Amino acid sequence: MAQEYHNNCSLCGRNSEVFKYMDKDELKKIDSHRVSIRYKPGEIIFKQGTPCYNFICITQGLVKLYIEHQRNRNLIIGLMRPVNYIYEPGFFVDKHHHFTALAAEETTACLIDINVMKELFFSNQAFSYDFIQRISRQALGLFDRISSCTHKHVFGKVADTLLYLHPKIYPENPFYLSLCRQDLADLSGITKESVIRVLKKFQEEGIISINGDQIEIFDRERLEVISDKG
Amino acid sequence: MAQEYHNNCSLCGRNSEVFKYMDKDELKKIDSHRVSIRYKPGEIIFKQGTPCYNFICITQGLVKLYIEHQRNRNLIIGLMRPVNYIYEPGFFVDKHHHFTALAAEETTACLIDINVMKELFFSNQAFSYDFIQRISRQALGLFDRISSCTHKHVFGKVADTLLYLHPKIYPENPFYLSLCRQDLADLSGITKESVIRVLKKFQEEGIISINGDQIEIFDRERLEVISDKG
DNA sequence: CTTTTTTATTGATATATATCAATCAAAATT
DNA sequence: AATTTTGATTGATATATATCAATAAAAAAG
Structure with missing residues (x-):
């Protein structure tokens, strides 16, 4: 190699x-x-x-x-x-x-x-x-993780996951996601169906865009707000 | 003093x-x-x-x-x-x-x-x-806490709380609980109403007994089973 | 290139638990 | 002792999300 x-x-x-x-x-x-x-x-x-x-x-x-x-x-x-x-x-x-x-x-x-x-x-x-x-x-x-999984709803949980993925795990934006939906679910502590629905919602609202395995975060602040209010 | x-x-x-x-x-x-x-x-x-x-x-x-x-x-x-x-x-x-x-x-x-x-x-x-x-x-x-709050139901969560309280926090059995129901809820990551319902169920099934602030655990193994299966 | 398998998506339904409201008991205050 | 306040309990209802099932798309295998 x-x-x-x-x-x-x-x-x-x-x-x-x-x-x-x-x-x-x-x-x-x-x-x-x-x-x-x-x-x-x-x-x-x-x-x-x-x-x-x-x-x-x-x-x-x-x-x-x-x-x-x-x-x-x-x-x-x-x-x-x-x-x-x-x-x-x-x-x-x-x-x-x-x-x-x-x-x-x-x-x-x-x-x-x-x-x-x-x-x-x-x-x-x-x-x-x-x-x-x-x-x-x-x-x-x-600690953050425990707070997240105890008190937050699916939107807050997925927002947390996205905020964790970029820039810590994937420094670029947009980034190529090497994880499947089930992984995102296991990372968020919810089901893969819920992850999909939330991502769709985020996309409809212009917070992110998804093209195949490419995810781009447009509005990080919005995600932070969603994360905060649960 | x-x-x-x-x-x-x-x-x-x-x-x-x-x-x-x-x-x-x-x-x-x-x-x-x-x-x-x-x-x-x-x-x-x-x-x-x-x-x-x-x-x-x-x-x-x-x-x-x-x-x-x-x-x-x-x-x-x-x-x-x-x-x-x-x-x-x-x-x-x-x-x-x-x-x-x-x-x-x-x-x-x-x-x-x-x-x-x-x-x-x-x-x-x-x-x-x-x-x-x-x-x-x-x-x-x-880690245990995160597992508990992500995947377990109220019965498993309260079982975890009871197993944590005795013997680690209250070494005797029965023990005098110096925490209120809201504290148990905050410890389990659920509402106080749910805590009350679960404790009642546990009492009905002979797993524990509650007299005022005294709690006695009769069947620790049962609690461990409930904790494990969520 | 076709078939099979896996993964993603969408929709309908079930269910666990939060929320809300009312009652009851206990403790604290007057 | 009477009154107020606080905490515990119970029940009815709402809702978020899991579950289930079906379809679509993509990837892998033949």
Whole structure:
């Protein structure tokens, strides 16, 4: 493949943000306990319930994180773009995965031995504090999510989903949506039929436009209002 | 008041779990940047939107943490018993509170200067790692909460609330409920009328009994089944 | 190119739960 | 003790959204 790609963490341009508090030796250590894996769309990176052995850093593609439910209703708790590591709280509690990670697009990820990372939490305070900041940001996102699914109606929920998708997940506008309607439903916590009806309504009102898999957001402020008032 | 109560963190029997990774000097430092405050039921400890200056450790009582919403619908994201500190992710992100903390019973809390705590995150790795473990446990709780409010029906939601209240918040069974029906509703993400109807149903089926403010759980397993199947 | 399968869309109906209103009980105030 | 206020309970109704079913469009397979 044509992607630039290093066998060495120190040279990997993709780690910038995530490992900025590491020195040369630390990166070397990580490097020696790391494998880079390529996943095809639809492939599972790790599955809910299994033990966690690796700290996973997405270097390319798009990953879907979802909680698996009985009666095949899933709940997407987040999407991940490079460069970012997947924070799995389960590692710090019972060393098991509490959600499933699946490649939504062609994805590459680095798997790092989790014990090496654990050592770093003890030896590198700056990294450790940065980590706390990152998971705190995620926690605030979960608060919003809980508010959204408890008090909002379908319009507010889908508005939240659209606001989340752009620019965080799809930086361009219009963007090519690599998720299906069921994914949008699992992300919004409603049914796919409701997603379709809401998107249609938004389109009729000139808030967005949809052409095949292309979505363009015309009126972000309107979406924010809809999100706020539920 | 008749409570035993020290002017000194090192002697305070209530800090055991939370500050177990601190040495004498560290506790002394905390001690000198600490005030102990007593709150009456209904008093606000800190309010959503305000800046955070203090790390708060509950030493007595019961605290309600809730997200304030428009059209006076609140959402209780958790209850706190001693001895525990309130993890406010906002501190690590924008240094503002993202929820309100209110004394639900007569409560005492220690307020510690947040910069002193921040120093400790850098100097004491064991404390820092313990902190990550604690917030990870909370994050897993939030996952459950999101699952609950997205996919479950009122019976499952109230079952979840009851399972949360006992034994975590009220260790005895039967327990004296210091929360009103609206609180149970805000905790379950439904209306108080629905809470009442569900509790009545549970009582009719012999799962629980209610006498005034006393609730007794007879059939915990039944509640778990109801929680699971939604 | 045709057929099969999957995904998206639309419409009709069912249902869970919120909303509204009234009553009852308990607590607080006078 | 009488009155006011607050919270709990019950019932009737409205409504949002899930469910079900049918069709259309797109993608995959033969």
